[in-house]
Amino acid sequence: QQQVKQSPQSLIVQKGGIPIINCAYENTAFDYFPWYQQFPGKGPALLIAIRPDVSEKKEGRFTISFNKSAKQFSLHIMDSQPGDSATYFCAASTQGGSEKLVFGKGTKLTVNP
Amino acid sequence: NAGVMQNPRHLVRRRGQEARLRCSPMKGHSHVYWYRQLPEEGLKFMVYLQKENIIDESGMPKERFSAEFPKEGPSILRIQQVVRGDSAAYFCASSPKKGTEAFFGQGTRLTVV
Numbered sequence: 001q002q003q004v005k006q007s008p009q010s011l012i013v014q015k016g017g018i019p020i021i022n023c024a025y026e027n028t029a030f031d032y033f034p035w036y037q038q039f040p041g042k043g044p045a046l047l048i049a050i051r052p053d054v055s056e057k058k059e060g061r062f063t064i065s066f067n068k069s070a071k072q073f074s075l076h077i078m079d080s081q082p083g084d085s086a087t088y089f090c091a092a093s094t095q096g097g098s099e100k101l102v103f104g105k106g107t108k109l110t111v112n113p
Numbered sequence: 114n115a116g117v118m119q120n121p122r123h124l125v126r127r128r129g130q131e132a133r134l135r136c137s138p139m140k141g142h143s144h145v146y147w148y149r150q151l152p153e154e155g156l157k158f159m160v161y162l163q164k165e166n167i168i169d170e171s172g173m174p175k176e177r178f179s180a181e182f183p184k185e186g187p188s189i190l191r192i193q194q195v196v197r198g199d200s201a202a203y204f205c206a207s208s209p210k211k212g213t214e215a216f217f218g219q220g221t222r223l224t225v226v
Contacts (some may be wrong), residue, residue, distance in 0.1 A: 006155075034214070043117075043204050043217035044156065089155055098208055098215030099146070100169055103155030 003027055006090050006104025013080055014112050021075045021107045023090035028071070030092040034101070035064065035075050038087045047075075047088075051096075080111045115139070117207050117218035118187075125224045126195045134190040134221045138207030144168075145188045146215060147180060150202040162188060195225045 005024045013019045023033075034049035050057045050064045050073065057064045061078040077084055087108050091101040118137040126132050138145050143164050148156040161169040162182035173180065177195075182188040192199055202222045206215040 004155075036217075041219075043119075043219045045217065046214055049214065091155075095212065097212035098206065099144075099161055099211060100158050100171075101146075101148075101156070101215075102158070103148075105153075105155045 003102045004090060004092050004104045006107060008107060009105070010108040010110070012110045012112065015081060017080050017111070019077050019080055019084075019109055019111070021088055021090070021109070022072065023074065023092075023104050024070075024072045025092050026071065027092070027094065027102075029094045030102075032093045032096055032098070033064070033066065033073050034091050034098070035062070036089045036091065036103075038089065038106075044089060077109075080109075082111045082113050085109055085111050117142075117205055117216055119203075119205050119218035119221050121221060122219060123222050123224070125226060127226055128196060129194050132192040132195050132199070132223055132225075134192075134203050134205075134223070136188040136190070136205030136207075136218060138188070138205075139209075139216055142207035142209050142216075144208045144210065144215075145182050146206045146208075147188075147190050148204045148206065150204060150220070152201075156204060159190070192223075195223075197225050199223060200225045 035047045036044035038044045048059045063076040066073045087106045090104040147159040150156045158172040160180045177193045179191045202220045204220045206217045208215040
Protein backbone atom coordinates (compact mmCIF):
# COMPACT_ATOMS: atom_id res chain seq x y z
CA GLN A 1 0.00 0.00 0.00
CA GLN A 2 1.59 3.20 -1.21
CA GLN A 3 0.74 6.00 1.17
CA VAL A 4 2.30 8.82 -0.87
CA LYS A 5 1.74 8.82 -4.63
CA GLN A 6 4.14 10.91 -6.69
CA SER A 7 3.87 11.96 -10.32
CA PRO A 8 5.19 12.15 -12.93
CA GLN A 9 7.80 9.42 -12.85
CA SER A 10 10.06 11.44 -15.13
CA LEU A 11 10.06 14.97 -16.46
CA ILE A 12 12.09 16.80 -19.09
CA VAL A 13 12.11 20.59 -19.36
CA GLN A 14 14.19 23.23 -21.05
CA LYS A 15 16.43 25.57 -19.10
CA GLY A 16 14.32 28.33 -17.60
CA GLY A 17 11.18 26.20 -17.52
CA ILE A 18 9.11 25.52 -14.40
CA PRO A 19 8.86 21.80 -13.67
CA ILE A 20 6.03 20.82 -11.35
CA ILE A 21 6.03 17.59 -9.37
CA ASN A 22 2.88 16.44 -7.61
CA CYS A 23 2.22 14.25 -4.60
CA ALA A 24 -1.00 12.97 -3.08
CA TYR A 25 -1.58 11.27 0.24
CA GLU A 26 -4.40 9.51 2.07
CA ASN A 27 -3.36 9.58 5.71
CA THR A 28 -4.82 12.74 7.24
CA ALA A 29 -2.53 12.29 10.25
CA PHE A 30 0.47 13.37 8.17
CA ASP A 31 1.71 16.71 9.49
CA TYR A 32 5.13 17.23 7.91
CA PHE A 33 5.84 17.23 4.17
CA PRO A 34 9.47 17.55 3.03
CA TRP A 35 10.95 17.39 -0.45
CA TYR A 36 14.35 15.80 -1.07
CA GLN A 37 16.76 16.08 -3.98
CA GLN A 38 19.01 13.16 -4.81
CA PHE A 39 21.88 13.05 -7.27
CA PRO A 40 23.17 9.69 -8.58
CA GLY A 41 25.29 7.92 -6.00
CA LYS A 42 24.44 10.42 -3.27
CA GLY A 43 22.10 10.55 -0.34
CA PRO A 44 18.87 12.56 -0.36
CA ALA A 45 19.28 16.21 0.60
CA LEU A 46 16.45 18.19 2.16
CA LEU A 47 15.25 20.96 -0.16
CA ILE A 48 12.24 22.44 1.53
CA ALA A 49 9.50 21.30 3.88
CA ILE A 50 6.00 22.43 4.79
CA ARG A 51 3.49 21.83 7.57
CA PRO A 52 -0.30 21.79 7.03
CA ASP A 53 -0.92 25.19 8.63
CA VAL A 54 0.40 27.02 5.53
CA SER A 55 -0.61 26.72 1.87
CA GLU A 56 2.64 27.81 0.26
CA LYS A 57 6.30 28.10 1.14
CA LYS A 58 9.16 29.50 -0.93
CA GLU A 59 12.87 29.03 -0.53
CA GLY A 60 14.93 30.50 -3.33
CA ARG A 61 13.74 28.99 -6.61
CA PHE A 62 11.79 26.21 -4.89
CA THR A 63 8.14 26.53 -3.91
CA ILE A 64 5.84 24.05 -2.19
CA SER A 65 2.11 24.43 -2.71
CA PHE A 66 -0.08 22.57 -0.21
CA ASN A 67 -3.79 21.78 -0.56
CA LYS A 68 -4.99 20.25 2.68
CA SER A 69 -8.58 19.58 1.53
CA ALA A 70 -7.38 17.77 -1.60
CA LYS A 71 -4.58 16.04 0.31
CA GLN A 72 -2.08 17.11 -2.31
CA PHE A 73 1.18 19.02 -2.38
CA SER A 74 3.51 19.98 -5.17
CA LEU A 75 7.00 21.26 -5.83
CA HIS A 76 7.66 24.02 -8.35
CA ILE A 77 11.18 24.87 -9.50
CA MET A 78 11.43 28.37 -10.94
CA ASP A 79 13.96 29.21 -13.65
CA SER A 80 15.20 25.61 -13.74
CA GLN A 81 18.86 24.99 -14.56
CA PRO A 82 20.73 21.95 -15.89
CA GLY A 83 22.25 21.60 -12.40
CA ASP A 84 18.74 20.90 -11.08
CA SER A 85 18.73 17.61 -12.99
CA ALA A 86 18.25 15.02 -10.25
CA THR A 87 15.64 12.76 -8.72
CA TYR A 88 13.15 14.48 -6.45
CA PHE A 89 11.24 12.73 -3.68
CA CYS A 90 8.28 13.95 -1.73
CA ALA A 91 7.74 12.51 1.73
CA ALA A 92 5.39 12.75 4.69
CA SER A 93 5.36 11.87 8.35
CA THR A 94 2.91 11.86 11.23
CA GLN A 95 5.26 12.99 13.93
CA GLY A 96 5.93 16.59 13.05
CA GLY A 97 9.45 15.93 11.93
CA SER A 98 11.62 13.44 10.15
CA GLU A 99 10.79 10.36 12.18
CA LYS A 100 9.49 7.50 10.05
CA LEU A 101 9.19 9.36 6.74
CA VAL A 102 7.00 7.82 4.03
CA PHE A 103 8.52 8.56 0.62
CA GLY A 104 7.02 8.81 -2.84
CA LYS A 105 8.67 6.79 -5.61
CA GLY A 106 10.54 9.78 -7.01
CA THR A 107 10.58 11.93 -10.14
CA LYS A 108 13.62 11.98 -12.37
CA LEU A 109 14.00 15.54 -13.64
CA THR A 110 16.13 16.42 -16.64
CA VAL A 111 16.72 20.08 -17.45
CA ASN A 112 18.13 20.51 -20.94
CA PRO A 113 20.47 23.43 -21.70
CA ASN B 114 30.71 19.94 11.25
CA ALA B 115 30.96 16.73 9.29
CA GLY B 116 27.78 15.31 7.89
CA VAL B 117 26.35 11.87 8.50
CA MET B 118 29.09 9.37 7.76
CA GLN B 119 28.31 5.92 6.45
CA ASN B 120 30.75 3.16 5.74
CA PRO B 121 31.52 1.27 3.75
CA ARG B 122 30.17 3.09 0.69
CA HIS B 123 30.04 -0.17 -1.26
CA LEU B 124 29.82 -3.67 0.13
CA VAL B 125 29.78 -6.96 -1.75
CA ARG B 126 28.73 -10.09 0.08
CA ARG B 127 28.12 -13.66 -1.04
CA ARG B 128 24.79 -15.25 -0.25
CA GLY B 129 24.76 -16.48 3.33
CA GLN B 130 27.37 -14.05 4.62
CA GLU B 131 26.77 -11.25 7.11
CA ALA B 132 26.70 -7.57 6.22
CA ARG B 133 27.47 -4.83 8.75
CA LEU B 134 26.68 -1.27 7.83
CA ARG B 135 27.90 1.61 9.98
CA CYS B 136 26.51 5.07 10.52
CA SER B 137 28.05 7.92 12.50
CA PRO B 138 25.46 10.66 13.02
CA MET B 139 26.22 14.34 12.83
CA LYS B 140 27.80 15.82 15.95
CA GLY B 141 25.15 16.52 18.55
CA HIS B 142 22.57 14.24 16.91
CA SER B 143 21.21 11.46 19.07
CA HIS B 144 18.42 10.20 16.78
CA VAL B 145 19.27 7.83 13.95
CA TYR B 146 17.06 6.41 11.20
CA TRP B 147 17.78 3.67 8.68
CA TYR B 148 16.11 3.50 5.26
CA ARG B 149 16.41 1.08 2.36
CA GLN B 150 16.19 2.10 -1.29
CA LEU B 151 15.62 -0.41 -4.04
CA PRO B 152 16.48 0.56 -7.64
CA GLU B 153 13.97 3.03 -9.11
CA GLU B 154 12.10 3.17 -5.80
CA GLY B 155 11.70 5.64 -2.99
CA LEU B 156 13.23 5.09 0.40
CA LYS B 157 11.49 2.76 2.82
CA PHE B 158 11.75 3.31 6.56
CA MET B 159 13.37 0.48 8.50
CA VAL B 160 14.18 1.56 12.06
CA TYR B 161 14.44 4.57 14.37
CA LEU B 162 16.96 4.51 17.21
CA GLN B 163 18.13 6.74 20.00
CA LYS B 164 21.25 6.10 22.02
CA GLU B 165 20.97 2.53 23.36
CA ASN B 166 17.25 2.33 22.50
CA ILE B 167 15.19 1.11 19.55
CA ILE B 168 12.25 3.51 19.27
CA ASP B 169 10.46 2.11 16.22
CA GLU B 170 11.45 -0.97 14.24
CA SER B 171 8.19 -1.43 12.38
CA GLY B 172 9.93 -1.36 8.98
CA MET B 173 12.52 -3.99 9.78
CA PRO B 174 12.11 -7.48 8.33
CA LYS B 175 11.33 -9.88 11.16
CA GLU B 176 14.27 -12.15 10.49
CA ARG B 177 17.97 -11.65 9.75
CA PHE B 178 17.94 -7.86 10.28
CA SER B 179 18.95 -6.06 13.47
CA ALA B 180 20.09 -2.58 14.43
CA GLU B 181 21.79 -0.99 17.37
CA PHE B 182 23.00 2.43 18.45
CA PRO B 183 25.33 1.95 21.42
CA LYS B 184 26.27 4.60 23.94
CA GLU B 185 29.66 4.91 22.30
CA GLY B 186 30.35 4.41 18.61
CA PRO B 187 28.32 4.34 15.44
CA SER B 188 24.93 2.85 14.76
CA ILE B 189 25.14 -0.58 13.14
CA LEU B 190 22.66 -2.21 10.78
CA ARG B 191 23.35 -5.92 10.64
CA ILE B 192 22.02 -8.31 8.03
CA GLN B 193 22.66 -11.98 8.66
CA GLN B 194 22.68 -14.66 5.98
CA VAL B 195 22.20 -12.18 3.15
CA VAL B 196 20.13 -13.08 0.10
CA ARG B 197 20.05 -11.50 -3.37
CA GLY B 198 16.91 -9.57 -2.45
CA ASP B 199 18.88 -7.67 0.19
CA SER B 200 20.83 -5.89 -2.56
CA ALA B 201 19.93 -2.24 -2.20
CA ALA B 202 21.19 1.13 -1.04
CA TYR B 203 20.92 1.59 2.71
CA PHE B 204 20.75 5.14 4.00
CA CYS B 205 21.17 6.44 7.48
CA ALA B 206 19.86 9.80 8.65
CA SER B 207 20.23 11.67 11.92
CA SER B 208 18.53 14.50 13.75
CA PRO B 209 19.28 16.33 17.00
CA LYS B 210 15.86 15.66 18.55
CA LYS B 211 12.36 14.49 17.78
CA GLY B 212 10.31 16.70 15.49
CA THR B 213 13.24 18.21 13.61
CA GLU B 214 14.80 17.80 10.19
CA ALA B 215 16.90 14.75 9.46
CA PHE B 216 20.09 14.78 7.40
CA PHE B 217 21.03 11.80 5.27
CA GLY B 218 24.37 10.14 4.71
CA GLN B 219 25.70 9.06 1.31
CA GLY B 220 24.49 5.52 1.76
CA THR B 221 25.97 2.04 1.61
CA ARG B 222 25.32 0.13 -1.57
CA LEU B 223 25.07 -3.55 -0.76
CA THR B 224 25.42 -6.09 -3.53
CA VAL B 225 24.77 -9.74 -2.79
CA VAL B 226 26.31 -12.13 -5.29
